[in-house]
Amino acid sequence: MNPILNDSGTTAWMLTSTALVLLMVPGLALFYGGLVRTKNVLGTMMHSFAAMAIIGVLWAVCGYALSFGKSALGGWIGWDPSLLFLKGIDETIMPAGIPEYVFAMFQGKFAIITPALIAGAFAERVRFRSYCVFITLWCLLVYCPLCHWVWASDGFLFNAGAKGAIDYAGGTVVHISSGISALVAAIYLGSRRGYPALSVHPNNLVLTLLGAGLLWVGWFGFNAGSSIQSGLETARALTVTQVAAASGALMWMLLEAVHHRKATSLGVASGILAGLVAITPAAGVVRVDGAMALGFLASIASYNAILLKSRLGYDDTLDVFGIHGVSGITGALLLTFFIRQSWMVDAAQKTGGPWTLWQQFGIQAAAVGITVAYAALVTLALVFLIDKTLGFRMNEKDERVGMDHSLHREDGYGLLNLQ
Amino acid sequence: MKLITAIIQMDKLDEVREALAAIQITRITVSRAAGRGRQADEELHRGQVVIPDLIPKMRIEIACKDEDLEKICGTIAGTARHGQGKIGDGKIFVTELLKCIRIRTRESGAEAI
Numbered sequence A: 001m002n003p004i005l006n007d008s009g010t011t012a013w014m015l016t017s018t019a020l021v022l023l024m025v026p027g028l029a030l031f032y033g034g035l036v037r038t039k040n041v042l043g044t045m046m047h048s049f050a051a052m053a054i055i056g057v058l059w060a061v062c063g064y065a066l067s068f069g070k071s072a073l074g075g076w077i078g079w080d081p082s083l084l085f086l087k088g089i090d091e092t093i094m095p096a097g098i099p100e101y102v103f104a105m106f107q108g109k110f111a112i113i114t115p116a117l118i119a120g121a122f123a124e125r126v127r128f129r130s131y132c133v134f135i136t137l138w139c140l141l142v143y144c145p146l147c148h149w150v151w152a153s154d155g156f157l158f159n160a161g162a163k164g165a166i167d168y169a170g171g172t173v174v175h176i177s178s179g180i181s182a183l184v185a186a187i188y189l190g191s192r193r194g195y196p197a198l199s200v201h202p203n204n205l206v207l208t209l210l211g212a213g214l215l216w217v218g219w220f221g222f223n224a225g226s227s228i229q230s231g232l233e234t235a236r237a238l239t240v241t242q243v244a245a246a247s248g249a250l251m252w253m254l255l256e257a258v259h260h261r262k263a264t265s266l267g268v269a270s271g272i273l274a275g276l277v278a279i280t281p282a283a284g285v286v287r288v289d290g291a292m293a294l295g296f297l298a299s300i301a302s303y304n305a306i307l308l309k310s311r312l313g314y315d316d317t318l319d320v321f322g323i324h325g326v327s328g329i330t331g332a333l334l335l336t337f338f339i340r341q342s343w344m345v346d347a348a349q350k351t352g353g354p355w356t357l358w359q360q361f362g363i364q365a366a367a368v369g370i371t372v373a374y375a376a377l378v379t380l381a382l383v384f385l386i387d388k389t390l391g392f393r394m395n396e397k398d399e400r401v402g403m404d405h406s407l408h409r410e411d412g413y414g415l416l417n418l419q
Numbered sequence B: 001m002k003l004i005t006a007i008i009q010m011d012k013l014d015e016v017r018e019a020l021a022a023i024q025i026t027r028i029t030v031s032r033a034a035g036r037g038r039q040a041d042e043e044l045h046r047g048q049v050v051i052p053d054l055i056p057k058m059r060i061e062i063a064c065k066d067e068d069l070e071k072i073c074g075t076i077a078g079t080a081r082h083g084q085g086k087i088g089d090g091k092i093f094v095t096e097l098l099k100c101i102r103i104r105t106r107e108s109g110a111e112a113i
Helices: A006-035 A038-068 A079-090 A100-122 A128-151 A171-189 A205-227 A231-262 A264-281 A288-311 A319-338 A341-351 A356-391 A394-402 A402-406 B010-022 B066-079
Strands: A070-072 A077-080 B002-008 B030-033 B043-045 B049-050 B054-064 B089-095
Touching: A006 A100, A006 A205, A006 A231, A006 B049, A038 A100, A038 A128, A038 A402, A038 B043, A077 A128, A077 B049, A079 A100, A079 B089, A100 A288, A100 A319, A100 A402, A128 A356, A128 A402, A128 B010, A171 A264, A171 A319, A171 A356, A205 A231, A205 A264, A231 A264, A288 A319, A319 A356, A341 A356, A341 A402, A394 A402, A394 B010, A394 B049, B002 B010, B002 B066, B010 B054, B010 B066, B066 B089
Parallel strands: none
Antiparallel strands: A070 A077, B002 B054, B002 B089, B030 B054, B043 B049
């Protein structure tokens, strides 16, 4: 057997993608940081940066082994002791022609950003150490199993139906799982003091727009990098990512213009995210018209979900469920109707009989349903346990003072912002 | 007419506003301020404790009729205090207010407050 050779072109692109996905984490920190009140800007940004620190270590120690090891415990999770501390991949070149180190680090960035996304739901009110314990356990008990089911070659959703549940870059694993967990945590922990009269009070939308821009740029690594190649499929993923993001932004602008006669900058930023989230599971299978449709539909769905939130009265502070959960579900389900013909033909050949859109829709719905149920259940258990032991929420006085001073003894803007 | 200027701790703003609203005092001006009294506040900078020279506070300004003065001062002093009182709880200044004009109507005097 010939040894697999390293493909320098693919490796170069995957290294770039890995860096681009990491860039999304400070992007998220800026996006969230700008949306909270001045007294919470650092505490909120710390949620993203702490994820880089904690999951960055955890992934190398055991996260990769639990996600991409062979199925264990009846397929619930992966396990391969040789992957602990990434020991066993020191010399490995994968069949895709890249060192496995690159793949492991690329995947590690997804594991970092996913729990950081959840933090927006309970912004401005949780203790730092409880958050740290939460994302550690959530990564091990929610992210790693889901990642194994959907992306490992022996995961059960990877092998469901004709060609598996379609989740190109993390519609279920990243966005639906974080979105639904965010909803559960926000409802369990309760709203901020003073909500809903207080609602949102962005301290700096300039940061938020900068963050949204970085997320868009980073998303090319997220989606196009998920091709694990540097060729036609990469180009397809990159193109539909660009089109869906723009479509989402455009639709949100139109919705606000019709509804309020004003297009807002936060609206455009939200539309960008809705489009990007919706195309994430679909980037490998839809064409440009499908990407536009998904971008438009995602913005409509998320826009209405956020209006509904205000009526229901729960405090998902930065709309993690409204954007990531709702657009994620929209994309993962509706992508079925925009799959390119060649994919369906290929799927039919694999089953040896016909394979219809509705059969694939069933697989997609099952993947979404399983993700929602599993993430909701485990998150509820984790939040409950941490709340009963460490206490998840800050006490009333600390919440009034703000996270920056009471949790970190720092101030985001010092004396410059005496507005 | 009097002008009340209260400098209080940042975390007490909500409570003070709620207490003032409860006695029908809703026309107030609030701004961020920084200053130095006897309190020493701690911040962290790369592992070292630093004591900033100026500490962030909230400044509340209320113009009122003479007869409301004691009621307002009592409410602020009662709610802005931490427990039995701590250094840094703040101060209340009261000054004579010579004139007050409502710009929209040019009304002046106590009626314009």
